[in-house]
Amino acid sequence: MADTATLPVLDLNMLIAMYGDGSAETIILALSGFRREAAHYVQQLQDAGQHNVTTDNALADTARLCHSLKSMCGLVGAAKLMQLCMILEQAARQHDLTTLQSERLKLAEVWPELLSQLDLILLQHGYVDV
Amino acid sequence: MxxxxxxxxxxxxxxxxxxxxxxxxxxxxxxxxxxxxxxxxxxxxxxxxxxxxxxxxxxxxxxxxxxxxxxxxxxxxxxxxxxxxxxxxxxxxxxxxxxxxxxxxxxxxxxxxxxxxxxxxxxxxxxxxxxxxxxxxxxxxxxxxxxxKTTVPDENRKVSVAIVRELNPKAEAEAVDTDTSGKKADEKDFLFWPEHATTGYFQIDRRLRNFAFNISCFHNVFVGNCKPVAIESERKRACEACDYLFHIAKNIRHKERRQQFWLLFNQRLEKLKPLAAELNSVNIKHHSQVLLLLKRLSYWWMQTCNRPIIQKNDDDGAEHG
CATH class of the missing domain: 3.40.50.2300 (Response regulator)
Known part of the structure; x- marks a missing residue:
């Protein structure tokens, strides 16, 4: 597995390759949609971390949230967060609470970094509602 | 494309x-x-x-x-x-x-x-x-x-009439055993797919059923004096279902070798074609024309489904066209 630190925060080329379209309209649509939806998922993951619930259901929920967030990141090229989600999902599925707890803390670092990149690119493409 | x-x-x-x-x-x-x-x-x-x-x-x-x-x-x-x-x-x-x-x-x-x-x-x-x-x-x-966990209750199913019966060979054998009086008459009520029917035959079965269902919906909204937009919508669905039946039949015919079956089935489909064309173009404001067309479609349906295309041999239960 690649080291999270070495990965790009947001790889726009990945997004363009995925959508097969590099128009400002597509980029804005994809990134603003991602920003809105991913924020919700990150919030839920952070909340779950604060409550530190470790039941089977809670871990399954965490795995599901990470799985969905990972898919979204893959679509828009948010490589760093995608890698983190992969680790978290695996840890949740394997009931590896130590890794889950330590890696979950990285969200507080990776997500704001991604958020600022998102806002910057959205502004560059003429999206004003950030 | x-x-x-x-x-x-x-x-x-x-x-x-x-x-x-x-x-x-x-x-x-x-x-x-x-x-x-x-x-x-x-x-x-x-x-x-x-x-x-x-x-x-x-x-x-x-x-x-x-x-x-x-x-x-x-x-x-x-x-x-x-x-x-x-x-x-x-x-x-x-x-x-x-x-x-x-x-x-x-x-x-x-x-x-x-x-x-x-x-x-x-x-x-x-x-x-x-x-x-x-x-x-x-x-x-x-x-x-x-x-x-998930089955839809029967009463919620939209299609309740199966014009073609999918037979389990064992169940069929049991049914024949219990009916000593007139098994031939029973069997001729349905089209019988060959025992080892490929997906193609089941596709025809489904498309026929879909077509029947959509024609029935069209009939219901028409005689129920629903809004023209609803009638148009049902007419469109029925035409699509009919097109799909032709399309599937054509595809399967190219891959099949059962000449006799296709000769008969094709004759029946050919009779449907002018009716389908009329269904596509009939003016829904002309009440009597639409009713006449629906009547002709129902005749086609009875002629097609009341005469078996595939029958069973008495001796070994194998089917032939």
Whole structure:
């Protein structure tokens, strides 16, 4: 597995390759949609971390949230967060609470970094509602 | 380029992913896309629309992707055929999941992420390539766990009349044993598919049923004096169902060697063609013309389905055209 630190925060080329379209309209649509939806998922993951619930259901929920967030990141090229989600999902599925707890803390670092990149690119493409 | 219009349903509980899939499916020439953010909505769409291709994620709340696939393959949906191509689109490829998908004869397993171009090629490929799918009864027997949790109650099913009966050979034998008086008369009430019918025959069965259902809907809204827009909509569906029947029959005929069967079946389809053309063009304001057409369609139906195309031999139970 690649080291999270070495990965790009947001790889726009990945997004363009995925959508097969590099128009400002597509980029804005994809990134603003991602920003809105991913924020919700990150919030839920952070909340779950604060409550530190470790039941089977809670871990399954965490795995599901990470799985969905990972898919979204893959679509828009948010490589760093995608890698983190992969680790978290695996840890949740394997009931590896130590890794889950330590890696979950990285969200507080990776997500704001991604958020600022998102806002910057959205502004560059003429999206004003950030 | 696809020659006819295909309905593609994409299912993913992640809005961004669902929109992406929907956008891609819409771009495929000849495709009309539907989207669903959860298994429940997807099931409703499968029930109400004749879906030709399903692309689904696996990990979802409500009916999961696998439950949805099971329900399609076991023929639980009134408007969607059980043998449509199914593509799983998932971020995880766990062995157990893949094994279960194989048992449901899923056509493809795509790992996320996938580019729009790759997905378009996959959609086109699966809409143009026929995969041999077993009968719905086979999948129904495969896993009864899901059905206990998710089956739609019978009263909610839209199609309640089966004009063609799918026979289990054993059950049929028992029925013959118990009926000593007139088994031939009973058998001639239905078209009998060959015991080892391929998916093609079941496709015809489904398309005939869909056509009957849609004509019946058209008839109901017409005689019920519904709004013209509703009548037009039902007429369109009936025409589409009829086109699909011709399309499927044509495709299967090219691959089949049973000359006698196709000679007879084709004659009956040829008689339907002018009626279908009239259905497409008849002015719904001309009440008597529409009623006359519906009457002629019902005659066609009785002529087609009251005379068996395939009959059984007395000695060994094998069928011939």
């Amino acid at each position: 696809l020659l006819k219009n295909f309905n593609v349903l994409v299912v993913d509980d992640v809005v961004l992913m669902c929109d992406f899939l929907y956008g891609v499916a819409k771009k495929v020439p000849g495709c009309y896309a539907f989207k669903a953010l959860d298994g429940k909505t997807a099931a409703e769409t499968l029930e109400n629309e004749a879906i030709d291709l399903l692309i689904t994620d696996i990990e979802m709340k409500g009916p999961t992707g696998l439950e949805l696939i099971y329900r399609v393959r076991s023929g639980s949906f009134a408007s969607t055929s059980h043998d449509i191509p199914i593509i799983i689109f998932s971020g995880n490829a766990y062995l157990e999941l893949i094994q279960q998908s194989i048992s449901y004869d899923v056509n493809d397993f795509l790992a996320k992420p996938i580019t729009a171009d790759q997905l378009i090629r996959k959609i086109q490929h699966h809409l143009q390539t026929e995969k041999q799918i077993k009968s719905a009864a086979h999948y129904l027997a495969l896993n009864s766990d899901f059905s206990a």
